[in-house]
Amino acid sequence: MKKVSLKDIATEAGVSTALVSYVLTNKDKKARVGEGMAKKIREIARKLNYQPNHIARSLKSGRSFTIGLIVADISNPFFANIARTIEDEAKKNNYNVIFGSSDENVDKSQDLINVLVNRQVDGLIITPTEGSEQQLQQLKEQKIPFVLIDRFFPGIAASYIAVNNRESAAGAVSHLIKAGRKRIGMVAYKTTLHHISERIGGYQDALQQHKIKAGNSWLKKARYSHLKEDIQLAIDQLLKGKQPADAIFFATNSLAIEGLKYINTLGIRIPDELAVITFDEGEALDLFYAPVTFVRQPILEIGKAAVRVLLEQIADDTSATTAISIDTTLVVRKSCGSR
Amino acid sequence: MKKVSLKDIATEAGVSTALVSYVLTNKDKKARVGEGMAKKIREIARKLNYQPNHIARSLKSGRSFTIGLIVADISNPFFANIARTIEDEAKKNNYNVIFGSSDENVDKSQDLINVLVNRQVDGLIITPTEGSEQQLQQLKEQKIPFVLIDRFFPGIAASYIAVNNRESAAGAVSHLIKAGRKRIGMVAYKTTLHHISERIGGYQDALQQHKIKAGNSWLKKARYSHLKEDIQLAIDQLLKGKQPADAIFFATNSLAIEGLKYINTLGIRIPDELAVITFDEGEALDLFYAPVTFVRQPILEIGKAAVRVLLEQIADDTSATTAISIDTTLVVRKSCGSR
DNA sequence: TCATTTTGCTTAAACGATAAAGCAATATTC
């Protein structure tokens, strides 16, 4: 049972495919199609259960109504949630989403961009990896619309949706200080990505503002590729000195979860012996015996904004960029103690 | 800067597009293209950075090299992980994945199927929702290859990848019994979906086998649409009688996580007062103060098998179906106590 | 009544790639 095409309907109705096309794309008024004929064609289309061939349409129109989404890892709840909102938002606009995970790897990122662009996506939503500046530059040259989320490169003019990482981090750390913590460590990723630098910057800002001298020894960095070992080492170093840290600020939820797993094995009690605060939410952090205080990124807003900005860019065919910075909320729970 | 097409290369080389096509699809030997010319064409293609138009190819070949993936909710870690393995596996075979979330809703499911089919996906991987039998039947009539994962309908001949739910559930419950638990409740979804019925069946099998008389009052069902309220009610009923349950078996991770959140608020200690066991893993269950014993579904295997079976079906153009049942592993941790 | 406008449809080209078929020019065979 082959698929029904315009031609089948045309044959059945005894007219040309053009006429059928006009009717079924609701251009029958403009194209002066007879009322009776229009009705007849619509009926036949319904009877044969005609479904337009999207690929043929795309070829003709040069638009695929598909968005490419590149995240670091779709199995990370933060990105999965973003993907979810992007999917919903895209669907509302009759767009679909093709996705891929870069694993924070530049080569995979390039691969994905190539594949998605060859599939003629109309635009891309990307969480760029470290060192992918040149890939973005190339997209710009090819005039392929894209929007960055979660991160961006200050040196590259591109649309992006991000949160005010520096202020948010500073706010989180201030909260720890106000809760009476004095020796506040931070665990971040070892990366040059701007959003992490900013979170580190915010951490340092807050310490400085409260006149706390932080040796760099309180700032630990874990490699994405060796997360577990590096985090364990970092936490050992933070907690096992003569002056152990009394609080840790994690730069992302993956870091927090991996860190807490290890802290659990050490038998350290939260928040009594150690306060914990992190960026990003996650069910694991809710279910933790001391639900973890966290910086909430408004995922829904980010996803919606990303799609909106991207579709605007696609529609306007302009190279103008839109940068959106969104505020976060500090969700205070038990993990920092309360006083 | 328009995209480079075969025609551009042809013009530059002073030949026809056909010749260029033959060369760039490596049919130059078969099509008897001169060596010199082949080389020249390849060079021009490289110089102009030619990227084939996938859409045009799809239109011609009738294949899009795209898989449609329909999960209940991409932001659920179980499905996100499945999506991840499917993505990876698809990429290995030069396929891409378009996805959508059905939210366990029949209408959304139908919507998604329509959209994906119109986009000419070559096949679908679906976690079918309750009541979607007829949609699958329709896919069969349209001869669109598809593979079900996680669930299937016994009455519909279709390829599927699933775990042996009944035995796995029975194994989990037996584990509770062997750990000395006597009053074992179960929290499942209120649904007719077969995998849930089977898990319930396994629970009942195990009780029966150990001569435990379970009133139906120990079996609770929560509506997907009213998860929180229903779970709280279920747990209240299980724990607040004169003979409170001393163990709960959750049919999925979402149920377990939502249930444990509530149990936390009740101040009930796991495993001392209550043992807990669940289907599916999740970071939340790892990080829980009494890491939760769970039935591990081999996600990687499921994803790989799903893609493999689907691609076979696409290639063979057969209506034969393949049903794969995979064994689970019981991962024993603290939440059931130890003796 | 004849010129002009409107109506209702068809033709044909296009999007980009593919591939069967065709056609000279050259090479091989006897």
Added chain:
DNA sequence: GAATATTGCTTTATCGTTTAAGCAAAATGA
């Protein structure tokens, strides 16, 4: 040297849809 085979390319049709342009027939105007 004539018949045949091979080489190296072009022509043309096709996938399904869209849309500008074209063309009769009918309707309107004077």
